[in-house]
Amino acid sequence: MGLSVLSIIYLIGSVTFILGLKMLSKPDTARKGNLVAAAGMVLAILGTIFLYKSEGKHLHNYGWIAAGLLIGTVIGVMAAKKVKMTAMPEMVSMFNGMGGACAALISVVEFNHLVHSRFNVGEVLSSAGEQMVQQLQRILQGVADGNGNVTIGMHPDLRGHLLIILLGLIIGAVSFAGSVVAWGKLNGRIKDFAFKGQHIVNLVVMAIVVIGAAVLVLTVNQRVQAAVDAGSVDGLLSFQLLFYLILICALIYGILFVLPIGGADMPVVISLLNSFTGVAAACGGFLYNNPVMLTGGILVGSAGTILTILMCKAMNRSLKNVLIGSFGGGAAAAATSKEQGSYKEISLSDAAVVMAYANKVMIVPGYGLAVAQAQHACHELEKLLEDKGVEVKYAIHPVAGRMPGHMNVLLAEADVPYEKLLEMEDANAEMSTTDAVLVLGANDVVNPAAKNDPASPIYGMPILEVENAKLVIVNKRSMKPGYAGIENELFFQPKTSMLFGDAKQVLQQLVAEIKQV
Amino acid sequence: MEYILSFFQQHIELIYIVILSIFLGVEVISRVPSVLHTPLMSGANAIHGVVIIGAIIVMGQAEADNYLALILGFLAVILGTVNVVGGFVVTDRMLEMFKKKK
Numbered sequence: 001m002g003l004s005v006l007s008i009i010y011l012i013g014s015v016t017f018i019l020g021l022k023m024l025s026k027p028d029t030a031r032k033g034n035l036v037a038a039a040g041m042v043l044a045i046l047g048t049i050f051l052y053k054s055e056g057k058h059l060h061n062y063g064w065i066a067a068g069l070l071i072g073t074v075i076g077v078m079a080a081k082k083v084k085m086t087a088m089p090e091m092v093s094m095f096n097g098m099g100g101a102c103a104a105l106i107s108v109v110e111f112n113h114l115v116h117s118r119f120n121v122g123e124v125l126s127s128a129g130e131q132m133v134q135q136l137q138r139i140l141q142g143v144a145d146g147n148g149n150v151t152i153g154m155h156p157d158l159r160g161h162l163l164i165i166l167l168g169l170i171i172g173a174v175s176f177a178g179s180v181v182a183w184g185k186l187n188g189r190i191k192d193f194a195f196k197g198q199h200i201v202n203l204v205v206m207a208i209v210v211i212g213a214a215v216l217v218l219t220v221n222q223r224v225q226a227a228v229d230a231g232s233v234d235g236l237l238s239f240q241l242l243f244y245l246i247l248i249c250a251l252i253y254g255i256l257f258v259l260p261i262g263g264a265d266m267p268v269v270i271s272l273l274n275s276f277t278g279v280a281a282a283c284g285g286f287l288y289n290n291p292v293m294l295t296g297g298i299l300v301g302s303a304g305t306i307l308t309i310l311m312c313k314a315m316n317r318s319l320k321n322v323l324i325g326s327f328g329g330g331a332a333a334a335a336t337s338k339e340q341g342s343y344k345e346i347s348l349s350d351a352a353v354v355m356a357y358a359n360k361v362m363i364v365p366g367y368g369l370a371v372a373q374a375q376h377a378c379h380e381l382e383k384l385l386e387d388k389g390v391e392v393k394y395a396i397h398p399v400a401g402r403m404p405g406h407m408n409v410l411l412a413e414a415d416v417p418y419e420k421l422l423e424m425e426d427a428n429a430e431m432s433t434t435d436a437v438l439v440l441g442a443n444d445v446v447n448p449a450a451k452n453d454p455a456s457p458i459y460g461m462p463i464l465e466v467e468n469a470k471l472v473i474v475n476k477r478s479m480k481p482g483y484a485g486i487e488n489e490l491f492f493q494p495k496t497s498m499l500f501g502d503a504k505q506v507l508q509q510l511v512a513e514i515k516q517v
Numbered sequence: 518m519e520y521i522l523s524f525f526q527q528h529i530e531l532i533y534i535v536i537l538s539i540f541l542g543v544e545v546i547s548r549v550p551s552v553l554h555t556p557l558m559s560g561a562n563a564i565h566g567v568v569i570i571g572a573i574i575v576m577g578q579a580e581a582d583n584y585l586a587l588i589l590g591f592l593a594v595i596l597g598t599v600n601v602v603g604g605f606v607v608t609d610r611m612l613e614m615f616k617k618k619k
Binding site: 013017018020021022024025026027030031033034035037038041044045048049052054058059060061062064065067068069071072073075076077079080081083085088089091092095096098099101102103105106108109110112113157159160270271274277278280281282284285286287288289290291292293294295296297298299300301302303304306307310403405406408409412413 | 520524528531534535538539540541542543545546547549550553554555556557558559560561562563564565566567568569570571572573574575576577578579581585586587589590591592593594595596597598599600601602603604605606607608609610611612613614
């Protein structure tokens with residue numbers, strides 16, 4: 001009775017995940033979709049706690065489980081409520097890493113189970129899960145039919161089980177280590193770091209992981225059999241050591257894999273790690289024959305992969321390049337690009353006059369807007385200009401900020417209407433009819449080097465072609481290069497004027513000036 | 518070879534689920550407007566927190582004297598819960614802002 005109810009609960013859970021994702025894809029149902037998926041999750045968790053049975057036994061250790069859930073909930077809610085909108089990408093990366101760590105820990109525990117349980121026949125049945133029991137039953141039937149290979153047949157084949165444990169371990173560990181590095185990079189605690197021959201080191205570490213895993217899977221039956229015959233776990237020590245070596249190498253790989261990747265590629269990396277964790281969760285689904293873990297994990301795995309590919313397309317980078325971590329190679333080229341003459345500044349009052357008497361103003365928001373929390377001031381400026389009869393639009397680059405859609409989220413927070421947000425193609429089409437472009441803390445997404453300079457590390461990335469407008473005003477805090485670490489020749493063009501300062505203060509002063517115009 | 522075939526046969530239902538889910542995920546996602554990419558990533562991030570169920574099972578099956586399993590399982594439950602709860606709450610916060618203006 002309990003188990004069949006649980007199956008239905010898992011079915012409902014899977015359906016809510018699908019529905020939730022579907023609803024998340026439309027603006028007016030998105031919030032409800034998130035709640036639907038959350039409700040399904042709560043149901044699945046409660047169902048597991050109270051109804052899950054393995055070999056007729058309920059779960060125990062309720063105190064520990066409850067404590068863990070409580071602590072996790074408190075941490076999760078606090079972290080999620082306290083985080084600023086600008087720090088959202090880091091937060092998602094961190095949460096993602098925790099999911100990966102969770103999957104890896106499950107694999108560690110299951111591996112120890114697999115090794116030790118073989119020394120107690122009674123435990124084999126209860127511990128190794130339903131699959132193992134089914135397998136044993138089949139083998140026993142084979143013996144009864146007289147066609148089984150009796151000596152080998154008496155012991156369940158562990159290879160498939162171990163392979164899934166290892167997959168969960170490796171993917172989870174890479175995802176965890178990578179996410180933590182991505183988190184550190186986004187909030188500036190970890191700098192870009194690459195050393196000579198890093199590709200080779202990466203390949204070596206990867207090779208150790210793959211070969212080690214293959215050795216474990218191919219030899220597990222003999223090793224365990226030998227140890228059982230000898231009657232001692234000691235013979236398995238090297239076997240276990242190899243398992244932990246794989247874990248360590250997977251962690252190192254995760255770190256090495258994200259470290260050299262430049263900030264501009266970070267959204268792609270987070271999205272990719274997100275889908276990794278999905279796959280790691282799905283491995284857990286295989287391990288426990290659990291359909292809800294399987295659907296949830298695989299859905300996220302495939303959805304995350306598609307999202308990753310969409311982002312790569314937006315930046316015109318091949319996923320292969322991102323994965324091999326070739327962004328570091330561009331640093332040398334960027335460093336040699338010389339200072340490109342002088343730039344000119346524009347005063348606040350001049351900028352105010354230009355905008356107030358323009359027919360059409362295009363605002364290009366970037367990370368600088370997010371850091372300064374200037375979205376409200378920006379909306380105020382937009383309203384004021386609209387009142388004066390100026391047409392105001394926002395040009396949103398797909399990877400402006402630190403995550404796709406980052407700008408949309410910020411501007412939505414400030415009540416900017418959807419219709420004012422133009423996607424890149426539409427914005428570029430309107431550039432030539434635009435009188436003034438106001439670039440707010442964006443840099444790499446308006447860098448003409450992406451079109452003109454094949455040596456530039458961002459060459460090939462689609463950009464907002466602001467130089468097609470009649471006049472460009474760039475607000476930045478200083479002349480420092482942007483996240484990709486390269487100079488921007490746009491700033492030195494005759495059409496361009498610089499307006500230095502914190503985005504929020506500058507916008508507030510602009511509003512004050514325009515009111516007087 | 519024989520083992521691989523029997524492995525597939527044994528898990529054929531799960532393998533069906535995997536393959537159909539892959540297609541489903543691709544279909545559902547490719548229709549998302551770019552405006553919603555961040556909330557979507559965050560929502561998907563919360564959904565893969567379903568790995569918490571595995572952590573609960575590990576924890577619930579650990580014998581009272583198996584300290585390694587108890588400690589690691591306990592950690593796994595905490596981490597998984599943070600992933601789930603934090604993920605959904607953050608996503609809701611983002612989407613709340615989308616809602617407000619209408």
